[in-house]
Amino acid sequence: MRQGRDTGFQAPLWRAVAVYRIAALTYATILVVRNFTDYARPMLGWPVLAVMAGWTVFTTYAYADPARRKPPLLIADLLLTMAVLAASVVVVGRPGLEAGLPTLAVAWHVAPVLAWAVAWGRRGGITAALAMGATDLLVRAHNDQAAYTGSVLMLLAAIAVGYLVRIVEVSQERLQRAVEIEAATRERERLARDIHDSVLQVLALVKRRGAGLDGEAGELARLAGEQEAALRNLVAGHAAHPVDERADLDLMTLLSPYASPAVTLSGPAGAVRLPAPTARGIAAAVAAALDNVDRHCPPGTKAYILVEDEPEEVVVTVRDDGPGIAPDRLAEAEAQGRLGVAQSIRGRIADLGGATTIVTAPGEGAEVEIRLAKWSG
The missing domain is CATH 1.20.58 (Methane Monooxygenase Hydroxylase; Chain G, domain 1)
Incomplete structure (x- = not known):
């Protein structure tokens, strides 16, 4: 032996x-x-x-x-x-x-x-x-x-x-758990440094060069500034706090930053506790859905986020009042290599063991429904 x-x-x-x-x-x-x-x-x-x-x-x-x-x-x-x-x-x-x-x-x-x-x-x-x-x-x-x-x-x-x-x-x-958390924290700090030295500097440069310009260049500069600020907050948060992937997070807390005059967030009064990977995955998918609304809908389009905390699963719905999506548009975008919905929403939720349903029609807005078992992730 x-x-x-x-x-x-x-x-x-x-x-x-x-x-x-x-x-x-x-x-x-x-x-x-x-x-x-x-x-x-x-x-x-x-x-x-x-x-x-x-x-x-x-x-x-x-x-x-x-x-x-x-x-x-x-x-x-x-x-x-x-x-x-x-x-x-x-x-x-x-x-x-x-x-x-x-x-x-x-x-x-x-x-x-x-x-x-x-x-x-x-x-x-x-x-x-x-x-x-x-x-x-x-x-x-x-x-x-x-x-x-x-x-x-x-x-x-x-x-x-x-x-x-x-x-x-x-x-x-x-x-062993403490060692894993320390290793994960060090890796996140390394990634934060890399992002700061590359992506953030590029976004800052685009924002600075496009400031004051009109048209699409000015809009691009504005979007670059927003993404730079969001990315800096994300990097700072991950670098400052050790992350325990086995801990539970409150989904409502992760989604609350997306609430704005144009985005209405509705859900349970209490916390919706989920495993950290599940909660972060849902929050990222919601962010991708809202980004699609911002990109493809007219300014001022209203969006609504509804969180339903059911006994065995959590259901998150993102709905907008935009013009909707033309038939076969999603398949066409995926064929062209534009994988926002395919990867950022469907792919991310599928990796967590959940399902995504998209209901839309021209002139009737779009609705993205995400279903995940509470023990997924």
Whole structure:
């Protein structure tokens, strides 16, 4: 089997289990030597001790490989240890066990319980502890306080280790999330610098050169100025605040800047919380729809944004009172390489798993309906 390399948090825990197993084996060996003459069949104690030593060596190397930490190994570890524990009835003898002699697997039998707790958390540790504790009580054949105390301590150890594993898992996830956010923030800052050094300077130049001109040149300068201001705000916002792509955003907050005397925004009184990619995608599609109104409709054309927060999905409708779109105009524009609607609206929403419906007719305005499941994105 191919050896794997453990770079996660579990590596130190598995090493701790191996160290415990070795220390417990040493202690068990000392007790076997010390109580050798009191055993019913002392010569059988050495083969059992040899099995314990061999299994300790095997599991030390096996658990070091993440690829081998599978149910077959963990179950075999538990069953073999239970078998060693049960062998105490034959080697030590029932009279010796009832007199208080320790089992052959004293302390060593806790190692697989710890392994289950590391691999499967508290539930796995509790399951192994109950199985091992029941075997230990059956082998001892005397239900005194000392017997129960050992089983309870083993159960508590399994719970503690399982809880520790869960805490470390959460810490690891939070650390990974913080690293991802930092990397995303650095990338956004780099893009912001690039945009500032290229696009913003070009827009500023167009605005400055076209200022005071009449006709289309003046309109172009005005549009360049607006886009420069909007882009500067966008870049400044992204550069100033780390962005967590897993956080929820309020769609109404993202759409509120589009409200103006010419654009009416209607929606729920409360926040419409959506995953960040979904909320930003909808806001960008709405911006593209409003840009089409500004470009292709007469000045003063009214536009309306309606947000409907339904239980399973969010529906955003952008409607205008413009002249509408001629039949086949969208297909013709896409064929000519003008992909504003195809990519900025339909393509963006499709990438998020949603659907876009455009209803229009000459002289009746246009309506863009966006539907997205709340868990999309």
